[in-house]
Amino acid sequence: MSTALLDSFQLIVAGYLLYIAIKGNGQMYRFGNLSEADQAAVHKPLRILYAIGGVIALAEFGIASLKSSMFTIVSTEAGSSITQNFSISGFSFLTYDLLGIISTVLNVCLILLLMGIFIWLYRKGPRDQKA
Numbered sequence: 001m002s003t004a005l006l007d008s009f010q011l012i013v014a015g016y017l018l019y020i021a022i023k024g025n026g027q028m029y030r031f032g033n034l035s036e037a038d039q040a041a042v043h044k045p046l047r048i049l050y051a052i053g054g055v056i057a058l059a060e061f062g063i064a065s066l067k068s069s070m071f072t073i074v075s076t077e078a079g080s081s082i083t084q085n086f087s088i089s090g091f092s093f094l095t096y097d098l099l100g101i102i103s104t105v106l107n108v109c110l111i112l113l114l115m116g117i118f119i120w121l122y123r124k125g126p127r128d129q130k131a
Helices: 004-023 036-070 096-124
Strands: 071-076 079-084
Touching: 004 036, 036 071, 036 096
Parallel strands: none
Antiparallel strands: 071 079
16 A cells, blocks of 8 residues: 555645744744744744754655555455565665654654644743633
8 A cells, every 4th residue: 555645745744844944934933822022932942843843754754755665565365465675785674664663753753743832832821811
């Protein structure tokens, strides 16, 4: 099964995060519940965090693309078998399972980073608001 669509989505996420980190302004830096002083204070850390997120997403795209091109899964009546299409000299330790684990860890890191940004900005907002 090809994961090209999901891989390309990760590339779009990486490109967008790197774009907003380089650009340094836009809606990803504006939060309605923060004062102007707080928004100025979080601007530089947000740029750094967005750049880190972009690099993580780009690395995950590379690992997932390598995994989908390096290995083929064939389903049969007896089950499924994984076939290695090619190997990279000096990197014989790269297995289907290892690339899957690395990809999953990078995805979890990216999700935790973005959730952490959201929670950090939410907690930085005013405390006296009533819902």
